[in-house]
Structure formats: C-alpha cells, structure tokens
Amino acid sequence: MTARAGQSHRRRPTDVLRHLARPPIRGLLTLAFLARTTAAVLPVTLLLALAESHGYARAALVGGGYTFVIALCAPLRGRLLDRYGAHRALTRLGAATALLLGLVACSVEFRWPWWTTLPLVVTAGLASPPLNAALRSSWRRLAADEAQLKAVHSADSVLEEAGFVLAPLTAGAAITLLGPRHAYETAAAAFVTVTALYLAAARRHHLGTTRPAPVEPGPARVGPRSRRWLGPLATPGTTAILLPLSVMGCVFGGTGVLVPAYTQSQHATAWLGPLLAAVSTGGVIGGILYAMIDWKAGLWRTYRLLTLGFTLPAMLLFLARPLWLLAALLLLAGLFVTPLFINAFLLIDATATDDTRVEANTWVGASTDITGGVTAVVIGALVQHQRWDTALLTLTCCATVGALGALLVPSRRPAAPPAPPPAARPGRAAAPGPAKAPAAEPRT
Secondary structure, eight states: OHHHHHHHHBOOHHHHHHHHHSTTHHHHHHHHHHHHHHHHHHHHHHHHHHHHHHOHHHHHHHHHHHHHHHHHHHHHHHHHHHHHOSHHHHHHHHHHHHHHHHHHHHHHHTTOOHHHHHHHHHHHHHHOOOHHHHHHHHHHHHOSSHHHHHHHHHHHHHHHHHHHHHHHHHHHHHHHHHOHHHHHHHHHHHHHHHHHHHHHHHHHHTTTOOOOOOOOOSTTOOOHHHHHHHGGGGSTTHHHHHHHHHHHHHHHHHHHHHHHHHHHHTTOGGGHHHHHHHHHHHHHHHHHHHHHBOOSSOHHHHHHHHHHHHHHHHTTGGGOOSHHHHHHHHHHHHTTHHHHHHHHHHHHHHHOOGGGHHHHHHHHHHHHHHHHHHHHHHHHHHHHTTOHHHHHHHHHHHHHHHHHHHHHSOOOOOOOOOOOOOSSOTTSOOOOOOOOOOOOOOOO
16 A cells, blocks of 8 residues: 555656657657757857957846847747747748857957847847747647656756756856857857757647637636737736746846856856756756656645745845855755746646647746846846845845745636536526537646
8 A cells, every 4th residue: 555655646767758758759859958958058158258358247238138039039939830830930030040140159259349249149039949839839739648748848847957957067168178259159050050950850740830729718718909919928827827937037047147257256167067057957856856746736836835945045145155055055946947847837738728829838938038138137237346245135135026926926726617508597408409529628
C-alpha cells in the first residue's frame, strides 16, 4: 500500500522519458533548446561589446530597448500567425532578423555610434519570429494525452532553463577567448544558422497552426470589441497568470545588467558565468521536480505557492553585496522559475481558445521581457554611478510587490464548460432530436 501510494504522488522517470522519445517531439525539443541557447548568448555579449565602446548606461539602454521591443511585439506577431497562418510569416520574419543581426554585428565591429546601433537592434527584435510560441501552441496538438502534454511542457521549460545555464557560461568563455565584439559576432552567426533549421522544422510540422474553436455561450464570454483589441488578455484569469511573470521579469532584467557590472567592479569576472547561470541552474532542478510530482493542490493554488517561493529569496537581495550570497539567493529563487513557467503554460492551455492560442503563449514570455527591459534600463543607470545598494534594493521592492500580489490577488479558476441548455422544463418530456457531443473540459 505504501509503495502504491507513493507512486500516485511521483511519476517514474522512465514514464516521462517515454513520452518525450517519440518523433517529432524529440527533434523539436532539440531545435528549440539550441535556438533558445544561442538567442540567450546574444544579449550578454552585446551588452559587454557595447559597454566596451560606449559605457554601461548606453549599453543597457540598447539592450533594454531590444528586450522591451521583442517582448512588446511578440503578441502582435502571435496574432498575425493566429489570423493569417504561420508558414510564410515565420519565414519572412526569420529572413529579416538574419539581415538585421548582420547589420548589428557590423555596427559592433566598426564601433558605430550607439544611437545608430539602437534602431538596428530594436528592428531586429521587432522582426524576430515567434517560433517558441508557435511550438508551445502546437504541443496540445502533438501530444497524445494529458500525461504527455504535461511531460512535454515540463521538458520544454526545463530545457529552456538549461539553455539559460549554458548560455552565460558559453558567453563568458567566448568573451574570454575572442573578446566582446567577436564573441557577439560569433553568437549572431550561430543564432541565424540554428533559426534557419528551426524554421524548416516549423514548416514541416505545421507549428502554430490551430483550428478556430466555436465560441461557447457562458458567463466568461467577452465582447467582440474587447476581444478584437485585447485578444487573450480579455479572457478572465489571464491577468492573474501574467502578474507573477512580470515580477520575475523585473528580477531577471535587473540582475542581467547588475551582475556583469558588479563582477567587473569587484575584479571577479570569474563569477560572471556562475552568477548569470544561478537562476537557471535552480530552474532546471525545480522543473525536473515539478515534472515528477503529481500536484494535488490544483493549478491555480500551486501557482500562488510557486510565486511565493520565487519572491521570498528575491526579497533578500538588498543584503546580497557578497557574491556568494547573491549566487545563493539567485539559486534559491531559480528553483521556482521553471515550475512557474510550466504552470503558466498549462493554465494558458486550459483557458485560451484556438483562435488566440499562439498569441496567448507569446504573452507568457512577453510579460517577463517587457518588465525586464524596463528594469534593465533603470538598473543600468544606477550601476553606471556604482549605486549598488540602491540597485539591489530596487530588485527587493519588485519581489515584495510580487509576494503581496500572490497573497492579496484572489485565485482564479478556469471557467467551467457551459452546461447544455435544458431540453425541456421540469416535468415535461424532452423533445426528440439529434444527440450532441459533450463539451470538452478545460485542460488542467
């Protein structure tokens, strides 16, 4: 009895791996991992390459502008895919991104003025194809059942965090061996190559292709005008999903600028890679644990607990002047990062409709990157004047807001499928007619 009870709470690793081994899931996960890893190397190398020529304040402005624009426009590109199809749009966006990244590499190599590099970087972010959102919106179609859906989402997020572990280590090694400018140029070439392979796989497996679902009547229905402008944001519960991710973005964006500048000021560049990888290292561990455990608390309650787990260590960042303490706090907070993303994608899958599914998935990353871009600019201005205590206190305040939000914002639940209309009044026989298929239950 004890062994059987334990199995109901924890999945076997072989069961999870079996769900991930069959094609095309295995190949798509590999390409997504490579694409995200090379993409994550770009901001680190760009920041240091521009800081070498123009200082950290201007470098952070360019890097933050890139992050902000790529995040802000991701839902618009997702809406484009939802309405007009994925294949041509993804190919054209990918070609434009490759051209613009080549121009950015030229601006870095020849030390163009920073205000000429900024529009190139911003435009490259604007044109970046939403391949990851197209992939995540397609897991629901590619997965065979609910167990495989959770396993795939978990593996997708764990591999993403593993890429964020590998990316800063790779960036640190490339900067050490090649210097900041050549490191960025090499990273841009690798990203363009992997993106081309990713685009070919997206075309082959029809990523981002969904079938519009009929609008069901019910209390959760939103007006056509609000849905036209807001898209999935008009769906009840979406804002509650995005709030913890926005707070996470503040911490990510701030530490992404603070860590390189602080390690250089302390003459401890050997700490650069480990510190930038600390959050993602914790994320890999936490994501694996999340995938192996069958949570009984429900998606929304689990989401609130995970938010508190992330924000509590981040609320102590104002004490983190010692590098070892900064690394420890980032590692502890990172334990809850990947579970938060997995939970968010499962909630999006349960609440989004097929006509907004790609756009809804883009908002998960966009909510993190938008706040991350804004915070990066703020922290960049502070570290330019070496105001380390103020920068750390700013990140602590952001985490405190997230903890209060998790405690005060009431939990939302996905709207239950609407009950079929009564066939007849009580006491009267139902009129004969064709049988209707039952409404599909939301995924959890």
